[in-house]
Amino acid sequence: MTLGYLIYKLILVIIVFAVTLLIAMYSTYAERKVAGFLQDRLGPNRAGPFGILQPVADAVKLFMKEEMIPSVSNKTLFIIAPGLSLLTACMTGVVIPWGTSLNLFGENYSLQVTDLNIGILYLFGVVSIGVYGIMIGGWASNNKYSLLGAVRASSQMISYEVAMGLSIIALIITTGTLSVGQIAAQQSGWHWNILVQPLGALIFIVCAFAETNRAPFDLPECEQELVGGYHTEYSSMKMGFYLFAEYINMFISSAVISTFYFGGYNMPFIGRFIQSPNLLAICGVVFLFAKIFFGIFFFMWVRWTIPRFRYDQLMNLGWKMLIPLSILNLVLTCTWMMRHEIFNALFK
Amino acid sequence: MITTYLFYFLSFLAIMFALMVVLSKNPVHSVLYLVLAFFTIAGHYVLLNAQFLAAVHVIVYAGAIMVLFLFVIMLLNLNKETEPHKSVWLKASAAVASGLLLVVLVGSLKGAETIVQVNAFNPNIGLIENLGQTLFHDFLLPFEVSSILLLAAMVGAVMLGKRSIK
Structure with a gap:
């Protein structure tokens, strides 16, 4: 625990934080550009060349807007809630391995902030805490529509957490570790987990859509037809915080999906072309971000392609389709892992 | 050294939040303070090198059970008007009963021997x-x-x- 070590970790945390915010910021721009592309129009193109200053303009607009706090609402909780949403969204970045490790001046610098031996559980814990930002916000608004929106959102998130947890358990059984860094390291070459756990990966991705409140699961924040959602009473940058938290969640979910199922920073055959370990580490970061950007594009692609579920359809999908499927996946995985013992017990 | 300070800090927070659960007027605030108390207890687990327990504690208690509590309390929308009024006699008898329980606890703890560790702590x-x-x-x-x-x-x-x- 030298001072240099602490400074290096601090710098890494700041970089991860800054990159997270930057990508979330440009996801808002990318979302509208992708929407424009899919609907055969141009998208934002006024602020700066190709409209790349649009996120800055949006931020300025949100900051300048009039701030309104409902007079009878619980003021402290009303202000805390959006911050809580943003906080839990930012907290997950620390356990994701952004690359292997850089060797600089004879010292090894890992590109993962911390490799907890319970990394997956940490991720899951933070995701389950994320509900509070929404629930507190909806309740503190002192508005029946907000409260109903909050209840709708949190029951959706709790329902899909169950299937998500069961699909993660199957992944843990095949990898044999709870550390995210080791899961990424195990998938070198073509040993991607999606080839081992195709059903689990599918369930996880569907649940990730529901957890981030993205279409087709965006009932928590739909526009007119259900009177907004938990953020009906929010305005100005507090509203911006909620929306921003959604984009950060989307980025982190893409990173988690890439790390768990699509090889993380690994790319097949890259070892044949590049020998230097430092260059390989940097290539790993580039590959991971390429996978993440494709993931974010996939999130947007789905949003502008598939219409929203009805609420009963959403609950039926969660409880009657995904949970039984993930239990089936779990049973199949366990059977496969124990195949020698079962074979020995039955035929010998 | 630093763990000792952390222990006292976490213990102070845990007791403070636990008191706030009982003392705050609004039931929703009570639930939120209880969630914070659970977090400090998870911190104690981490200090005991039980990271798995800490994570599961947060996931199960803070992430699942307390969310359901919050759900119910928010939907019931409890406030001062709907709270049933309790008579003075009820309050007095509750104070006497809990005071007696305190006396029993203090008495039994005073006479107890210090715990002898049978198995070494792993x-x-x-x-x-x-x-x-x-x-x-x-x-x-x-x-x-x-x-x-x-x-x-x-x-x-x-x-x-x-x-x-x-």
């Missing part, structure tokens, strides 16, 4: 490998029986939730 017992060995190898039967208890509770809840049984 600082790695909370790590997931050792915990798994303990639960699924040494205490497999009690562990599985307790899962039947949970299943029975779940079936009971579903039965109670049904409007009419055909």
Whole structure:
């Protein structure tokens, strides 16, 4: 625990934080550009060349807007809630391995902030805490529509957490570790987990859509037809915080999906072309971000392609389709892992 | 050294939040303080090198059970008008009863001997490998029986939730 070590970790945390915010910021721009592309129009193109200053303009607009706090609402909780949403969204970045490790001046610098031996559980814990930002916000608004929106959102998130947890358990059984860094390291070459756990990966991705409140699961924040959602009473940058938290969640979910199922920073055959370990580490970061950007594009692609579920359809999908499927996946995985013992017990 | 300070800091926070659970007027605030108290207890688990327990504590208590509590309390929308008024006699008898309980507790603790450690404390017992060995190898039967208890509770809840049984 030298001072240099602490400074290096601090710098890494700041970089991860800054990159997270930057990508979330440009996801808002990318979302509208992708929407424009899919609907055969141009998208934002006024602020700066190709409209790349649009996120800055949006931020300025949100900051300048009039701030309104409902007079009878619980003021402290009303202000805390959006911050809580943003906080839990930012907290997950620390356990994701952004690359292997850089060797600089004879010292090894890992590109993962911390490799907890319970990394997956940490991720899951933070995701389950994320509900509070929404629930507190909806309740503190002192508005029946907000409260109903909050209840709708949190029951959706709790329902899909169950299937998500069961699909993660199957992944843990095949990898044999709870550390995210080791899961990424195990998938070198073509040993991607999606080839081992195709059903689990599918369930996880569907649940990730529901957890981030993205279409087709965006009932928590739909526009007119259900009177907004938990953020009906929010305005100005507090509203911006909620929306921003959604984009950060989307980025982190893409990173988690890439790390768990699509090889993380690994790319097949890259070892044949590049020998230097430092260059390989940097290539790993580039590959991971390429996978993440494709993931974010996939999130947007789905949003502008598939219409929203009805609420009963959403609950039926969660409880009657995904949970039984993930239990089936779990049973199949366990059977496969124990195949020698079962074979020995039955035929010998 | 730093862990000692952390222990006192976390203990102070835990007791303060626990008091706030009881003292705050609004039930929603009570629930939120209880969530904070759970977080400080998870911090104590981390200090004991039981990271798995800490994570599961946060996931199960803060992430699942307290969310359901919050759900119910928010939907009931309890406030001062709907709170049933309790008579002075009830309050007085509650104070006397809990005071007696305090006397009994203090008396029994005063006479108790200090605990003699039989097994040496294993600082790695909370790590997931050792915990798994303990639960699924040494205490497999009690562990599985307790899962039947949970299943029975779940079936009971579903039965109670049904409007009419055909």
